[in-house]
Amino acid sequence: MKYILVTGGVVSGLGKGVTASSIGLILKACGLRVTHIKIDPYLNTDAGTMSPFEHGEVYVLDDGGEVDLDLGNYERFLDIKLTRDNNITTGKIYQAVIDKERRGDYLGTTVQVVPHITDAIQEWIERVAVIPVDGKDGPADVCVIELGGTIGDIESMPFIEALGQFSYRVGAGNFCLIHVSLVPVLNVVGEQKTKPTQHSVRGLRSLGLTPNILACRSATELDENVKDKLSRFCHVPAENIINLYDVSNIWHIPLLLRDQKAHKAMLRVLNLKGVAQEPDLKIWTSRAKLCDMLHEPVRVAMVGKYTGLSDSYLSVLKALLHASVACHRKLCIDWVPAGDLEEATEKESPDNYRNAWKLLKGADAVLVPGGFGDRGVEGKILAAKYARENKIPYLGICLGMQIAVIEFARSVLGFKDANSTEFEPDTENPFVIFMPEGSKTHMGATMRLGSRRTYFQVTDSKSAKLYGSKKFVDERHRHRYEVNPEMVEQLESAGLCFTGKDDTGHRMEIVELLEHPYFVGVQFHPEFKSRPGKPSALFLGLIAAASGQLEAHLKKGVPNGVVNNSAKKPFRPHVNGTKLTNGSFEPGIYRNGKGIRA
Ligand code: GLN
Numbered sequence: 001m002k003y004i005l006v007t008g009g010v011v012s013g014l015g016k017g018v019t020a021s022s023i024g025l026i027l028k029a030c031g032l033r034v035t036h037i038k039i040d041p042y043l044n045t046d047a048g049t050m051s052p053f054e055h056g057e058v059y060v061l062d063d064g065g066e067v068d069l070d071l072g073n074y075e076r077f078l079d080i081k082l083t084r085d086n087n088i089t090t091g092k093i094y095q096a097v098i099d100k101e102r103r104g105d106y107l108g109t110t111v112q113v114v115p116h117i118t119d120a121i122q123e124w125i126e127r128v129a130v131i132p133v134d135g136k137d138g139p140a141d142v143c144v145i146e147l148g149g150t151i152g153d154i155e156s157m158p159f160i161e162a163l164g165q166f167s168y169r170v171g172a173g174n175f176c177l178i179h180v181s182l183v184p185v186l187n188v189v190g191e192q193k194t195k196p197t198q199h200s201v202r203g204l205r206s207l208g209l210t211p212n213i214l215a216c217r218s219a220t221e222l223d224e225n226v227k228d229k230l231s232r233f234c235h236v237p238a239e240n241i242i243n244l245y246d247v248s249n250i251w252h253i254p255l256l257l258r259d260q261k262a263h264k265a266m267l268r269v270l271n272l273k274g275v276a277q278e279p280d281l282k283i284w285t286s287r288a289k290l291c292d293m294l295h296e297p298v299r300v301a302m303v304g305k306y307t308g309l310s311d312s313y314l315s316v317l318k319a320l321l322h323a324s325v326a327c328h329r330k331l332c333i334d335w336v337p338a339g340d341l342e343e344a345t346e347k348e349s350p351d352n353y354r355n356a357w358k359l360l361k362g363a364d365a366v367l368v369p370g371g372f373g374d375r376g377v378e379g380k381i382l383a384a385k386y387a388r389e390n391k392i393p394y395l396g397i398c399l400g401m402q403i404a405v406i407e408f409a410r411s412v413l414g415f416k417d418a419n420s421t422e423f424e425p426d427t428e429n430p431f432v433i434f435m436p437e438g439s440k441t442h443m444g445a446t447m448r449l450g451s452r453r454t455y456f457q458v459t460d461s462k463s464a465k466l467y468g469s470k471k472f473v474d475e476r477h478r479h480r481y482e483v484n485p486e487m488v489e490q491l492e493s494a495g496l497c498f499t500g501k502d503d504t505g506h507r508m509e510i511v512e513l514l515e516h517p518y519f520v521g522v523q524f525h526p527e528f529k530s531r532p533g534k535p536s537a538l539f540l541g542l543i544a545a546a547s548g549q550l551e552a553h554l555k556k557g558v559p560n561g562v563v564n565n566s567a568k569k570p571f572r573p574h575v576n577g578t579k580l581t582n583g584s585f586e587p588g589i590y591r592n593g594k595g596i597r598a
Pocket of ligand 1: 369371373397398399400478480481482
């Protein structure tokens with residue numbers, strides 16, 4: 001097993017996760033089998049209890065692990081399936097060591113950070129690195145380990161110490177350290193400054209780690225003399241200094257690595273030159289270019305609670321992007337803060353209210369993503385009502401499905417006070433209820449989590465067709481509440497169809513309005529399994545419906561998300577103003593007209 005460690009210096013938010021994913025991807029393109037580990041030096045056992053507004057979305061794995069969103073980047077870039085143990089946190093390590101201490105495994109010894117915690121970290125890495133993640137048997141060739149945070153953080157010290165010991169133990173030809181750093185330009189002189197990188201490399205060395213490769217983030221291409229200076233002061237060969245300057249979309253990053261021969265540098269350090277081939281990135285290249293050329297917009301209103309931080313809905317945005325690219329449309333996201341749609345806002349801040357409704361009414365499609373707690377719920381219900389009544393394509397995910405059911409119960413069945421017991425525990429008309437096996441006292445990992453099977457109830461529903469007319473589909477879940485099975489008959493008799501259910505038939509998984517152009521709600525989160533080039537079926541359905549292509553897709557069927565291009569309007573390449581102003585990687589997704597990081 002060969003190991004690549006990716007660390008970050010100078011500032012956070014450098015795109016370390018995308019860099020680590022691109023490193024994995026290019027090695028995979030060289031014919032190697034790659035797995036990923038993310039280390040998060042916080043005390044939470046997992047990301048499940050962390051606010052998406054502070055930390056970005058909680059990504060859910062097949063095994064039900066609630067993990068850092070970087071695992072989503074790895075899964076998407078490499079098309080692999082990771083396990084909860086591929087995300088190491090300080091909390092997990094300390095819990096394992098303290099459990100051992102209580103069992104008496106260290107009887108007689110003083111349990112300390114060094115060696116007990118540092119040993120536990122190394123054992124964890126070695127154990128997880130050999131778990132196959134690409135559907136084949138046996139361990140991968142290379143394990144890419146990303147250390148969260150920035151060098152010098154107090155929290156990451158035990159990990160740095162453990163990784164220093166680990167690099168020494170596995171030996172020089174088996175360990176490659178890539179340090180991602182920043183080369184800023186000072187406005188006054190317009191000069192690319194190497195000092196922050198020099199300092200962070202010095203910090204790394206003082207902690208016992210020596211970088212083999214530097215990946216320098218910068219707004220524009222680095223001058224040759226800047227690279228020479230970095231090489232001299234950081235003691236890294238010039239050919240091992242890779243420049244990740246701002247590009248028009250993140251799919252260009254692996255191409256940048258290849259063009260600068262980063263794979264050769266890695267293979268050299270890891271003694272893998274003989275076994276790897278030249279990277280094949282043909283499909284990746286055409287997709288990156290296609291994404292730049294799309295200009296015909298598809299506007300999606302994202303009606304959510306955390307509209308101020310796009311990372312809160314990262315996988316949903318990615319799934320929308322994959323679907324938009326497959327439909328040859330440029331994705332434009334209009335963020336609609338759910339609460340702003342509510343009547344109370346009309347009185348308190350009429351401008352926000354007007355603006356929210358204007359965005360909603362201007363959209364080609366409406367998406368209500370998952371969520372917890374009652375803030376903004378009434379606004380989401382209004383958005384679902386608007387989409388239902390005006391025949392605007394709608395996709396409701398998890399909470400987005402539950403509120404669509406509540407809206408239908410209120411408006412069509414006439415139960416004015418229909419609600420979920422999550423928001424009104426004593427409601428007379430509980431259309432969404434707490435799951436019998438849930439826990440209200442323990443919040444961590446007590447939801448219905450991970451991959452579960454949904455059986456299609458009819459063959460002629462849009463969802464069944466979009467999934468390629470299979471009998472069932474496995475998607476990832478994360479919820480505590482569900483549609484009340486006692487209300488299903490009433491809902492169905494009024495025209496709301498539950499077209500997907502679990503194996504018991506009591507749990508509603510997919511709901512559809514068959515007469516509507518596209519009105520689908522799902523209890524699961526299809527966004528987590530969407531991949532570039534393999535868009536999630538229901539996102540594809542939404543974007544296809546929003547851009548007049550759904551009929552063609554349904555006729556042909558779209559197994560594995562393969563797109564029927566024949567029905568599209570002629571594609572007119574046009575390079576438009578997709579340049580970013582904020583120095584981020586991703587222009588494919590727009591937020592109310594402005595570039596955002598996603
Ligand atoms: N809060 C809802 C539940 O627990 C929806 C969860 C979600 O959207 N992920 O069921």
